[in-house]
Amino acid sequence: MKIVENTDRRLVIVHRPWVMAGIMWTLGLVPLLAAMTGNQIGNLAEHVLVVALGIAMSCAAWYWFPFLRITFDRDTGQVELQTLRPMRARSRFLDLAGVREARIEMDWSKRVHLSWLALDTEDGMAALEHGFGSADRGLARAINEWLKRPG
Numbered sequence: 487m488k489i490v491e492n493t494d495r496r497l498v499i500v501h502r503p504w505v506m507a508g509i510m511w512t513l514g515l516v517p518l519l520a521a522m523t524g525n526q527i528g529n530l531a532e533h534v535l536v537v538a539l540g541i542a543m544s545c546a547a548w549y550w551f552p553f554l555r556i557t558f559d560r561d562t563g564q565v566e567l568q569t570l571r572p573m574r575a576r577s578r579f580l581d582l583a584g585v586r587e588a589r590i591e592m593d594w595s596k597r598v599h600l601s602w603l604a605l606d607t608e609d610g611m612a613a614l615e616h617g618f619g620s621a622d623r624g625l626a627r628a629i630n631e632w633l634k635r636p637g
Contacts, residue, residue: 487554487603487615487625497558497632499625501615507551514544548572552616558582558632565605569616584608588629605629 491498517540521533553570565580586606591613593600603614603625 489625489628492628492632494635495560497629499554499556499614499629501554503551503553507547507553510543510547510551514540514542514547516540518544550616554614554616556614558585558629567612567614578612580605580607580609580612585633587633588614588626590623590626 487499487501489497490500517536521537521540524533548571555566555568555570557566557568559566560582563582565582565585567578567580569576569578584607586608588603588605590601591604591611603623605612605614
């Protein structure tokens with residue numbers, strides 16, 4: 487995640503996981519292409535396994551590696567959380583006045599430490615990441631500094 491616009495009126499953060507998304511899409515599409523062409527595949531069981539692998543990896547890429555755009559806008563008084571996936575874009579809006587702070591949320595379970603960037607709002611927590619631990623942790627500080635600016 488990185489800040490692409492930081493003015494007194496707007497703060498825009500984008501997350502474009504090109505490398506990981508590219509790897510996952512490649513791992514999904516190559517088996518599907520191999521299954522469609524019939525090359526390198528033996529019996530029916532192997533063919534079904536390759537197709538299942540291709541579908542599973544493509545679904546994982548679609549679900550876990552969307553592009554994100556987070557816009558804090560004083561003019562509209564809203565925070566737009568935009569998720570961009572192939573053939574689907576969704577936006578969720580939060581009231582900017584209801585945002586208390588940005589912080590790192592954490593979860594500890596069985597030796598696994600997960601963390602993600604989130605907004606503390608009047609209506610509860612709103613995750614800014616899809617997944618865990620991909621954001622630069624300095625972003626929480628930058629968002630909080632922007633929120634404290636007079637607007």
